[in-house]
Amino acid sequence: MNTREKVNLPQKEKENSILNHPINRKRFLMFSGITALGIGLGIQGCSEDDIVTTSTNSVDLGAGDVGVLNYAYALEQLEAAFYIQVAASFYSGATSAEIQILTDIRDHEIAHRDFFKAAIGSAAIPSLEVNFSSIDFTSRNSVLNTAKAFEDLGVSAYNGAGYLIDSAAYLELAGKIVSVEARHAATIRDLLNPRSPDFAGNDVVDAAGLDVKRLPSEVLNIAKTYLVTSVTANNLP
Amino acid sequence: MNLNKLYNTVNETINDKNVSRRSAFKGISKLGLGALTAAVPLAIAGSINKAVAGGSGISNNASGSTVVEILNFALTLEYLESRFYQQGLLASGLIPGGDRAVFTQISLHESAHVIGLISAVQSLNGTPVPQPTFDFTAGGVYADVFTNYNTFLTLAQAFEDTGVRAYKGQAGGLISNDPILTVALQIHSVEARHAAEVRRIRGQKGWITGNNGGGAPPVIYSREDNYIQGGVDVRTITTVSPDAISEAFDETLTMTEVLAIAGPFIV
Numbered sequence: 001m002n003t004r005e006k007v008n009l010p011q012k013e014k015e016n017s018i019l020n021h022p023i024n025r026k027r028f029l030m031f032s033g034i035t036a037l038g039i040g041l042g043i044q045g046c047s048e049d050d051i052v053t054t055s056t057n058s059v060d061l062g063a064g065d066v067g068v069l070n071y072a073y074a075l076e077q078l079e080a081a082f083y084i085q086v087a088a089s090f091y092s093g094a095t096s097a098e099i100q101i102l103t104d105i106r107d108h109e110i111a112h113r114d115f116f117k118a119a120i121g122s123a124a125i126p127s128l129e130v131n132f133s134s135i136d137f138t139s140r141n142s143v144l145n146t147a148k149a150f151e152d153l154g155v156s157a158y159n160g161a162g163y164l165i166d167s168a169a170y171l172e173l174a175g176k177i178v179s180v181e182a183r184h185a186a187t188i189r190d191l192l193n194p195r196s197p198d199f200a201g202n203d204v205v206d207a208a209g210l211d212v213k214r215l216p217s218e219v220l221n222i223a224k225t226y227l228v229t230s231v232t233a234n235n236l237p
Numbered sequence: 238m239n240l241n242k243l244y245n246t247v248n249e250t251i252n253d254k255n256v257s258r259r260s261a262f263k264g265i266s267k268l269g270l271g272a273l274t275a276a277v278p279l280a281i282a283g284s285i286n287k288a289v290a291g292g293s294g295i296s297n298n299a300s301g302s303t304v305v306e307i308l309n310f311a312l313t314l315e316y317l318e319s320r321f322y323q324q325g326l327l328a329s330g331l332i333p334g335g336d337r338a339v340f341t342q343i344s345l346h347e348s349a350h351v352i353g354l355i356s357a358v359q360s361l362n363g364t365p366v367p368q369p370t371f372d373f374t375a376g377g378v379y380a381d382v383f384t385n386y387n388t389f390l391t392l393a394q395a396f397e398d399t400g401v402r403a404y405k406g407q408a409g410g411l412i413s414n415d416p417i418l419t420v421a422l423q424i425h426s427v428e429a430r431h432a433a434e435v436r437r438i439r440g441q442k443g444w445i446t447g448n449n450g451g452g453a454p455p456v457i458y459s460r461e462d463n464y465i466q467g468g469v470d471v472r473t474i475t476t477v478s479p480d481a482i483s484e485a486f487d488e489t490l491t492m493t494e495v496l497a498i499a500g501p502f503i504v
Contacts, residue, residue: 107478107484108481111475115475175487176489186437199430199434205346208349208353210353212423213422
């Protein structure tokens, strides 16, 4: 990805980096909306210019509903970046069904990311720099388990932050997205362990039939593994 | 509309023992499945409004329903789902061995939701709505629901996708009660996990493309082909396809719409 991130990437990831493949890079830019709209969407580091204009080492999400929306935007940026890299060069042995699913999810996360960027407007946090050095994008096991972790994390984040939202309209929007994240989570889990209880496994759904929830501080503590940018939520619990 | 008045009517009729509770739902259920294959019939909304006309109209939130009303509404749906899977798991030869673990898990969750919602209603000094009597054939339309696995799966998808939309539609009405809202959200995402898994077993995508119900009643997918979110036409700010945009956002159903869907299954 960008220069800073490349430093953190082992050789294997560098070789698989979408930016090292002109065709994939072009496709990435197309999906991220930069070439079509020129409105600066997309993850950090899509071009050298982006590094200069949006590079930042730390960002706070803000307070109130804007803080929660930025929180969601941060998570969607992370997910979109992950699936963009997954789909830029699928792990070997990926079935056509898996490619379809992961491509669909990539597009959903891009839609979520771009929506929040547009909806939050000038109060939006900048594009975040990601660090996927712990992920082996050539490995089905690594990719799908990371996807599972991201989707479950997203579900827990929306479930745990809903009560922080004051606007019923924003709450409904969050609801429209979280159920799609839950559909993703179940689908990825079904790929890993087909037709088992894992799609809504006891590791995420408790005996009362309630899905996992996490506070922003808990989510960010998990997400930081995948972020170069330090994201804080000083005005959120 | 004010569903609590409907439920009050239900409870009163039961207490009077003069009229069975089915009469309270008659306005919905007598329309039968034909209602499901058309746009949401205004007649249903009208019948419910008529049933609750003259009430005090007390409400404490934007959706016009109290927290207890919403919880009783959710409880009704959970009764339906819980009973549906219990009967499905008991039906000899219906669910293939390879899929039983999935439906056992779903059934456990729905039963837990029933218990949790009853408790939640009681915690607010409300009266939990009693479990209705269900007819999962919807008056014979789905006569083979417990002997034909494909029919069972179609209704399972219908109920799960409806449940997701139903909870989502009531979230705003729970905004004043943080603990209840959080529990509702935690149920909501579990229903979405269920929906995705059932859809996959049916050979569908786990997510909803446009308003395609894949053979489930189309009314359940009304407005799912929506591209405007929060006043933003998402098609204008991203380059992913309209299909992907529609998949990326699940839509809400109103209480009235959900009752119109559930009505034919309630005796």
